[in-house]
Amino acid sequence: MSSSQPLLMIGLPKGSLEEATRQLFARAGYQITVSSRSYRPVFDDPGLDGRLIRAQEVSRYVEHGFFDCGLTGYDWIQENESDVVEVCDLIYSKASRAKSRWVIAAPESGGIQSVEDLHGKRIATELVNTTRRFLESRGIKAQVEFSWGATEVKVPDLVDAIVDITETGSSLRANKLRIVETIMETNTKFIANRQSWENPEKRRKIENLAMLLQAALEAGNKVGLKLNAPRAKVAEILDSLPALRNPTVSPLSDDAWVALETVIDETVVREIIPALKAHGAEGIIEYPLNKVVY
Numbered sequence: 001m002s003s004s005q006p007l008l009m010i011g012l013p014k015g016s017l018e019e020a021t022r023q024l025f026a027r028a029g030y031q032i033t034v035s036s037r038s039y040r041p042v043f044d045d046p047g048l049d050g051r052l053i054r055a056q057e058v059s060r061y062v063e064h065g066f067f068d069c070g071l072t073g074y075d076w077i078q079e080n081e082s083d084v085v086e087v088c089d090l091i092y093s094k095a096s097r098a099k100s101r102w103v104i105a106a107p108e109s110g111g112i113q114s115v116e117d118l119h120g121k122r123i124a125t126e127l128v129n130t131t132r133r134f135l136e137s138r139g140i141k142a143q144v145e146f147s148w149g150a151t152e153v154k155v156p157d158l159v160d161a162i163v164d165i166t167e168t169g170s171s172l173r174a175n176k177l178r179i180v181e182t183i184m185e186t187n188t189k190f191i192a193n194r195q196s197w198e199n200p201e202k203r204r205k206i207e208n209l210a211m212l213l214q215a216a217l218e219a220g221n222k223v224g225l226k227l228n229a230p231r232a233k234v235a236e237i238l239d240s241l242p243a244l245r246n247p248t249v250s251p252l253s254d255d256a257w258v259a260l261e262t263v264i265d266e267t268v269v270r271e272i273i274p275a276l277k278a279h280g281a282e283g284i285i286e287y288p289l290n291k292v293v294y
Contacts (some may be wrong), residue, residue: 006049007205008196011062011070012041013055017188020092021071027216027290028209047205057125059084059191068196069206075102075165075186077110079130085192088210088279090217092188097220098167099187102127105152105177106161115181118142118161124154127183152177160199215291222292223269226261226285227276235277243268263292 012021012032022032031044039052050067058072059082071086077084091097104123106112112121118140124147125131131144144163149155151162152175163183166172172179190210196202225244229237237260238244247262260281264272273284 007047008049008068008202008209009066010048010050011058011067011072012050012052013058013071013188015054016041017055017071017093018052022088024092024213024216027219030209031157032210033086039169056080062191062193065147065193065195067193068202069190069192069209071188071190072190073100073186075127075130075184077189077191078184079127081129082191083194085194085197087190087192087206088214090188090213091290092191092217092220093167097217099185101169101185102130102165102183103169103172104161104163104164104183105155106179106180107156108155108176108178110160111154112161112180115140117180121160123161123163124151124159126151127163127165130183183206206217211293212291213292218292218294219289221266222289224261224263224287225269225272226259226283227281228252228257228259228283229276229279229281231256231258233280234260237276237281240279241272241275243272246255254276263289274290 010020025032030048033042034052041050041052043049053061055072056076058067058070059077059080061067062084063082071090077086091099093100104115104118111117115138118135120142122143122145123131124145126147128144128146135142145159147162150166152171155162155177158240161180164172165186169179171233190213192206198204224250234249238247243264244262247260250258250259269286273286276284
Protein backbone atom coordinates (compact mmCIF):
# COMPACT_ATOMS: atom_id res chain seq x y z
CA MET A 1 0.00 0.00 0.00
CA SER A 2 1.22 3.52 -0.71
CA SER A 3 0.28 4.92 2.69
CA SER A 4 -1.75 3.94 5.74
CA GLN A 5 -3.80 7.12 5.39
CA PRO A 6 -3.71 8.33 1.78
CA LEU A 7 -5.56 11.53 0.99
CA LEU A 8 -7.01 10.15 -2.25
CA MET A 9 -8.05 6.72 -3.43
CA ILE A 10 -7.83 6.64 -7.19
CA GLY A 11 -9.17 4.12 -9.69
CA LEU A 12 -6.86 3.39 -12.62
CA PRO A 13 -7.94 1.46 -15.72
CA LYS A 14 -6.69 -2.11 -15.99
CA GLY A 15 -6.14 -3.54 -19.45
CA SER A 16 -5.54 -1.75 -22.73
CA LEU A 17 -5.18 1.70 -21.13
CA GLU A 18 -2.99 0.55 -18.24
CA GLU A 19 0.46 1.14 -19.72
CA ALA A 20 -0.50 4.41 -21.44
CA THR A 21 -1.94 5.65 -18.13
CA ARG A 22 1.22 4.79 -16.21
CA GLN A 23 3.31 6.61 -18.82
CA LEU A 24 1.04 9.64 -18.57
CA PHE A 25 1.38 9.74 -14.78
CA ALA A 26 5.16 9.40 -15.12
CA ARG A 27 5.32 12.44 -17.42
CA ALA A 28 3.12 14.29 -14.92
CA GLY A 29 5.67 13.50 -12.19
CA TYR A 30 4.06 10.48 -10.49
CA GLN A 31 5.81 7.11 -10.54
CA ILE A 32 3.47 4.13 -10.31
CA THR A 33 4.83 0.66 -9.59
CA VAL A 34 2.75 -2.47 -10.06
CA SER A 35 4.10 -5.90 -9.18
CA SER A 36 3.24 -8.92 -11.30
CA ARG A 37 -0.43 -9.94 -11.05
CA SER A 38 -1.12 -7.19 -8.52
CA TYR A 39 -4.08 -4.86 -8.65
CA ARG A 40 -2.65 -2.54 -5.98
CA PRO A 41 -0.38 0.10 -7.54
CA VAL A 42 2.24 1.79 -5.38
CA PHE A 43 2.59 5.55 -5.83
CA ASP A 44 5.66 7.61 -4.98
CA ASP A 45 3.23 10.20 -3.56
CA PRO A 46 2.11 9.18 -0.03
CA GLY A 47 -1.11 11.14 -0.60
CA LEU A 48 -2.25 8.68 -3.27
CA ASP A 49 -3.42 5.09 -3.14
CA GLY A 50 -5.68 3.14 -5.45
CA ARG A 51 -6.54 0.03 -7.42
CA LEU A 52 -6.35 -1.18 -10.99
CA ILE A 53 -9.79 -2.25 -12.22
CA ARG A 54 -11.54 -2.48 -15.57
CA ALA A 55 -12.35 0.92 -17.07
CA GLN A 56 -15.95 -0.28 -17.43
CA GLU A 57 -16.28 -0.32 -13.62
CA VAL A 58 -14.35 2.77 -12.52
CA SER A 59 -17.23 5.26 -12.68
CA ARG A 60 -19.47 3.07 -10.50
CA TYR A 61 -16.88 2.79 -7.77
CA VAL A 62 -16.17 6.53 -7.94
CA GLU A 63 -19.88 7.29 -7.68
CA HIS A 64 -20.27 4.95 -4.70
CA GLY A 65 -17.29 6.47 -2.90
CA PHE A 66 -14.81 3.62 -2.85
CA PHE A 67 -12.60 5.83 -5.03
CA ASP A 68 -12.29 9.59 -4.59
CA CYS A 69 -11.38 9.94 -8.26
CA GLY A 70 -10.45 7.86 -11.26
CA LEU A 71 -9.80 7.62 -14.97
CA THR A 72 -12.34 6.05 -17.29
CA GLY A 73 -13.99 6.58 -20.64
CA TYR A 74 -16.89 8.94 -21.22
CA ASP A 75 -18.64 5.93 -22.78
CA TRP A 76 -18.62 3.99 -19.49
CA ILE A 77 -19.83 7.00 -17.51
CA GLN A 78 -22.81 7.11 -19.86
CA GLU A 79 -23.28 3.34 -19.95
CA ASN A 80 -23.36 3.14 -16.14
CA GLU A 81 -25.33 6.41 -15.85
CA SER A 82 -22.87 7.38 -13.11
CA ASP A 83 -23.44 10.57 -11.13
CA VAL A 84 -19.86 11.86 -10.88
CA VAL A 85 -17.93 15.10 -11.37
CA GLU A 86 -16.21 15.20 -14.77
CA VAL A 87 -13.02 17.03 -13.77
CA CYS A 88 -11.31 17.19 -17.16
CA ASP A 89 -10.79 15.48 -20.51
CA LEU A 90 -7.64 13.42 -21.01
CA ILE A 91 -7.63 12.53 -24.67
CA TYR A 92 -5.30 9.56 -25.06
CA SER A 93 -5.51 5.85 -25.74
CA LYS A 94 -3.16 2.90 -26.07
CA ALA A 95 -2.43 3.88 -29.68
CA SER A 96 -3.04 7.60 -30.20
CA ARG A 97 -4.20 10.94 -28.85
CA ALA A 98 -7.49 10.95 -30.74
CA LYS A 99 -11.08 10.40 -29.68
CA SER A 100 -12.65 7.02 -30.33
CA ARG A 101 -16.13 6.31 -31.70
CA TRP A 102 -18.77 3.73 -30.89
CA VAL A 103 -20.30 2.79 -34.22
CA ILE A 104 -22.96 0.52 -35.62
CA ALA A 105 -21.30 -1.81 -38.13
CA ALA A 106 -22.81 -4.36 -40.48
CA PRO A 107 -21.50 -6.66 -43.23
CA GLU A 108 -20.39 -4.83 -46.34
CA SER A 109 -22.40 -7.15 -48.56
CA GLY A 110 -25.53 -7.24 -46.39
CA GLY A 111 -28.77 -5.34 -46.63
CA ILE A 112 -28.27 -3.09 -43.60
CA GLN A 113 -27.56 0.34 -45.04
CA SER A 114 -29.10 2.59 -42.37
CA VAL A 115 -30.25 2.54 -38.76
CA GLU A 116 -33.82 1.97 -39.92
CA ASP A 117 -32.73 -1.37 -41.42
CA LEU A 118 -32.01 -2.65 -37.90
CA HIS A 119 -35.73 -3.16 -37.12
CA GLY A 120 -36.13 -6.69 -35.76
CA LYS A 121 -32.44 -7.45 -36.06
CA ARG A 122 -29.99 -8.82 -33.46
CA ILE A 123 -27.07 -6.61 -32.38
CA ALA A 124 -24.05 -7.60 -30.25
CA THR A 125 -22.14 -5.06 -28.18
CA GLU A 126 -20.43 -4.45 -24.85
CA LEU A 127 -22.21 -1.07 -24.67
CA VAL A 128 -25.69 -2.52 -24.18
CA ASN A 129 -27.54 0.24 -22.29
CA THR A 130 -26.23 3.07 -24.46
CA THR A 131 -27.08 1.14 -27.62
CA ARG A 132 -30.61 0.46 -26.42
CA ARG A 133 -31.16 4.12 -25.54
CA PHE A 134 -29.85 5.19 -28.96
CA LEU A 135 -32.14 2.80 -30.82
CA GLU A 136 -35.14 3.84 -28.71
CA SER A 137 -34.43 7.48 -29.52
CA ARG A 138 -34.67 6.59 -33.21
CA GLY A 139 -37.77 4.43 -32.79
CA ILE A 140 -35.92 1.24 -33.68
CA LYS A 141 -36.94 -2.05 -32.08
CA ALA A 142 -34.06 -4.50 -32.15
CA GLN A 143 -32.59 -7.18 -29.89
CA VAL A 144 -29.37 -5.99 -28.20
CA GLU A 145 -27.22 -8.64 -26.53
CA PHE A 146 -24.01 -8.37 -24.51
CA SER A 147 -20.77 -9.36 -26.19
CA TRP A 148 -17.79 -10.56 -24.16
CA GLY A 149 -15.32 -9.59 -26.86
CA ALA A 150 -14.21 -10.47 -30.40
CA THR A 151 -17.41 -8.77 -31.46
CA GLU A 152 -16.40 -8.33 -35.10
CA VAL A 153 -16.32 -12.07 -35.80
CA LYS A 154 -19.96 -12.58 -34.73
CA VAL A 155 -21.45 -11.13 -37.93
CA PRO A 156 -23.17 -12.35 -39.97
CA ASP A 157 -23.36 -15.87 -38.51
CA LEU A 158 -24.40 -15.05 -34.91
CA VAL A 159 -25.81 -11.52 -35.13
CA ASP A 160 -26.92 -9.12 -37.84
CA ALA A 161 -24.86 -6.12 -36.72
CA ILE A 162 -22.56 -4.95 -33.96
CA VAL A 163 -21.85 -1.80 -32.00
CA ASP A 164 -18.12 -1.55 -31.40
CA ILE A 165 -15.46 1.02 -30.59
CA THR A 166 -12.99 2.19 -33.21
CA GLU A 167 -10.36 4.85 -33.78
CA THR A 168 -9.57 4.37 -37.45
CA GLY A 169 -12.07 1.75 -38.62
CA SER A 170 -9.25 -0.50 -39.88
CA SER A 171 -10.28 -3.52 -37.79
CA LEU A 172 -13.85 -3.24 -39.04
CA ARG A 173 -12.72 -3.04 -42.65
CA ALA A 174 -10.42 -6.03 -42.12
CA ASN A 175 -13.49 -8.01 -41.07
CA LYS A 176 -15.48 -6.79 -44.11
CA LEU A 177 -17.74 -4.56 -42.05
CA ARG A 178 -19.02 -1.10 -42.92
CA ILE A 179 -19.93 1.68 -40.50
CA VAL A 180 -23.65 2.41 -40.60
CA GLU A 181 -23.72 5.23 -38.06
CA THR A 182 -21.80 6.66 -35.13
CA ILE A 183 -23.55 6.37 -31.77
CA MET A 184 -21.13 8.48 -29.72
CA GLU A 185 -17.59 9.81 -29.44
CA THR A 186 -15.59 9.00 -26.35
CA ASN A 187 -12.29 9.72 -24.65
CA THR A 188 -10.72 9.22 -21.26
CA LYS A 189 -11.99 11.49 -18.50
CA PHE A 190 -10.69 12.25 -15.03
CA ILE A 191 -13.69 11.99 -12.71
CA ALA A 192 -14.34 12.57 -9.02
CA ASN A 193 -16.79 11.46 -6.36
CA ARG A 194 -19.18 14.31 -5.54
CA GLN A 195 -18.56 14.21 -1.77
CA SER A 196 -14.79 14.09 -2.29
CA TRP A 197 -15.12 17.09 -4.63
CA GLU A 198 -16.81 19.05 -1.85
CA ASN A 199 -13.91 18.35 0.52
CA PRO A 200 -11.53 21.35 0.09
CA GLU A 201 -8.33 19.38 0.73
CA LYS A 202 -9.29 16.52 -1.57
CA ARG A 203 -10.55 18.88 -4.25
CA ARG A 204 -7.27 20.82 -4.23
CA LYS A 205 -5.34 17.56 -4.64
CA ILE A 206 -7.64 16.39 -7.45
CA GLU A 207 -7.38 19.73 -9.27
CA ASN A 208 -3.59 19.74 -8.98
CA LEU A 209 -3.41 16.20 -10.30
CA ALA A 210 -5.72 17.10 -13.19
CA MET A 211 -3.58 20.12 -14.08
CA LEU A 212 -0.39 18.05 -14.19
CA LEU A 213 -1.98 15.25 -16.23
CA GLN A 214 -3.32 17.76 -18.74
CA ALA A 215 0.06 19.49 -18.87
CA ALA A 216 1.76 16.17 -19.60
CA LEU A 217 -0.67 15.47 -22.44
CA GLU A 218 -0.26 18.98 -23.84
CA ALA A 219 3.51 18.51 -23.91
CA GLY A 220 3.22 15.25 -25.80
CA ASN A 221 2.96 16.88 -29.23
CA LYS A 222 5.14 19.93 -28.57
CA VAL A 223 8.87 20.61 -28.31
CA GLY A 224 11.00 23.44 -27.03
CA LEU A 225 13.21 25.36 -29.42
CA LYS A 226 16.27 27.51 -28.64
CA LEU A 227 18.31 29.46 -31.12
CA ASN A 228 20.56 32.46 -31.60
CA ALA A 229 19.60 34.98 -34.27
CA PRO A 230 20.94 38.28 -35.61
CA ARG A 231 19.10 41.08 -33.84
CA ALA A 232 18.40 42.72 -37.19
CA LYS A 233 16.62 39.58 -38.38
CA VAL A 234 14.30 39.01 -35.39
CA ALA A 235 11.30 40.88 -36.81
CA GLU A 236 11.73 39.12 -40.14
CA ILE A 237 11.91 35.71 -38.44
CA LEU A 238 8.75 36.33 -36.39
CA ASP A 239 6.83 37.68 -39.38
CA SER A 240 7.70 34.77 -41.64
CA LEU A 241 7.41 32.03 -39.02
CA PRO A 242 4.01 32.39 -37.33
CA ALA A 243 4.59 29.20 -35.30
CA LEU A 244 7.07 31.16 -33.20
CA ARG A 245 4.38 32.97 -31.19
CA ASN A 246 5.43 35.11 -28.25
CA PRO A 247 8.97 33.74 -27.95
CA THR A 248 11.32 34.78 -25.17
CA VAL A 249 13.96 37.11 -26.59
CA SER A 250 17.13 37.59 -24.51
CA PRO A 251 20.23 39.69 -25.19
CA LEU A 252 23.60 38.04 -25.72
CA SER A 253 27.08 39.35 -24.92
CA ASP A 254 27.33 40.34 -28.58
CA ASP A 255 24.78 43.14 -28.98
CA ALA A 256 24.26 42.17 -32.62
CA TRP A 257 22.72 38.85 -31.57
CA VAL A 258 19.83 37.69 -29.40
CA ALA A 259 18.67 34.34 -28.05
CA LEU A 260 15.14 33.13 -28.81
CA GLU A 261 13.27 30.38 -26.96
CA THR A 262 9.78 29.12 -27.69
CA VAL A 263 7.44 26.10 -27.68
CA ILE A 264 6.05 24.83 -30.99
CA ASP A 265 4.09 21.86 -32.35
CA GLU A 266 6.42 18.98 -33.13
CA THR A 267 4.79 18.53 -36.54
CA VAL A 268 6.15 21.86 -37.82
CA VAL A 269 9.74 21.44 -36.64
CA ARG A 270 10.90 19.96 -39.94
CA GLU A 271 9.80 23.11 -41.76
CA ILE A 272 10.75 25.57 -39.03
CA ILE A 273 14.40 24.60 -38.47
CA PRO A 274 15.52 24.86 -42.14
CA ALA A 275 13.66 28.18 -42.42
CA LEU A 276 15.35 29.51 -39.28
CA LYS A 277 18.74 28.51 -40.66
CA ALA A 278 17.94 30.28 -43.91
CA HIS A 279 17.19 33.45 -41.90
CA GLY A 280 20.64 33.38 -40.32
CA ALA A 281 19.84 31.57 -37.06
CA GLU A 282 22.58 29.54 -35.38
CA GLY A 283 22.90 27.19 -32.42
CA ILE A 284 19.39 25.79 -32.98
CA ILE A 285 18.42 23.28 -30.27
CA GLU A 286 15.26 21.19 -30.15
CA TYR A 287 14.37 19.52 -26.83
CA PRO A 288 11.47 17.39 -25.53
CA LEU A 289 8.97 18.61 -22.95
CA ASN A 290 7.34 16.84 -20.02
CA LYS A 291 4.65 19.39 -19.20
CA VAL A 292 3.12 22.52 -20.74
CA VAL A 293 0.88 24.54 -18.40
CA TYR A 294 -1.19 27.38 -19.81
